[in-house]
């Protein structure tokens with residue numbers, strides 16, 4: 541439901557000039573006014589602290605005295621435009637058009653997947669391993685490289701590039717929107733020189749994947765891993781606005797994961813590793829499937845995230861990373 545600010549502010553006054561059932565109309569208007577006010581408050585507290593007052597898309601600094609100023613018509617319109625988008629359940633990240641991931645601020649736009657906080661922990665794990673290997677001199681002769689399947693906005697790839705100045709990353713995604721957004725974010729952050737972004741569907745074009753990527757130290761992915769039947773129960777913010785191809789992992793959530801594991805031995809160097817963010821139900825299934833189908837891979841460990849929260853899907857959040865290592869030949 542949308543009400544202009546002027547309508548809401550004027551409503552109680554207009555109602556006093558009506559002679560028939562004025563009291564009822566007045567009551568109704570007060571109810572509408574109260575309802576809209578509450579929704580606005582909810583919207584505002586829902587927004588990231590950094591943008592709490594949302595008075596400008598240019599991130600105006602909010603001075604204390606400005607709190608008592610009346611909004612200009614232009615600003616009022618702007619607030620209502622933003623509120624209307626939020627009331628349609630558009631995620632705050634898309635409304636603002638950018639969001640922080642680790643130490644990066646990334647441009648975001650629908651339908652490209654919004655990076656989740658738990659994925660920061662996946663990045664931390666990959667970084668720790670790559671830094672340790674780098675210190676130990678593993679792979680020091682050549683420039684280290686990493687492959688990301690399903691780069692989305694570029695959150696994982698760009699975080700790795702930012703922290704590891706010698707790393708080269710091959711980022712793949714089947715979505716043109718995602719490929720363009722990753723390139724845009726890379727340029728904004730000055731990380732484009734060590735990043736190669738390609739539009740590839742890993743399910744359909746394995747040969748192309750192999751021609752683009754080889755001898756990588758790490759293969760990392762936050763793939764689509766939801767069970768198809770769970771899609772229906774997603775919050776409207778996710779279901780209506782995010783690309784379903786970024787979420788839907790097929791009947792058992794493992795469609796893309798199995799393909800990644802099949803390609804992994806061909807993409808990785810001898811001591812290379814696969815890092816996956818998966819559903820809490822997946823680790824034993826993945827382990828069993830990999831042992832039966834990909835003999836060059838050896839399962840190493842599963843880690844839970846530290847938050848213990850499950851923010852975007854209606855279940856307890858304990859996401860797992862199954863970290864599967866390729867045996868030395």
Ligand SMILES: C[S@@+](CC[C@H](N)C(=O)[O-])C[C@H]1O[C@@H](n2cnc3c(N)ncnc32)[C@H](O)[C@@H]1O
Nearest residue numbers: 653655690691692713714715741742743762786
């Ligand atoms: C869960 S999102 C992760 C995005 C990003 N890595 C992140 O963590 O924010 C999964 C990504 O995988 C991509 N994807 C899905 N199926 C794919 C496929 N068959 N080949 C390549 N990319 C795929 C989607 O387009 C989406 O961008």
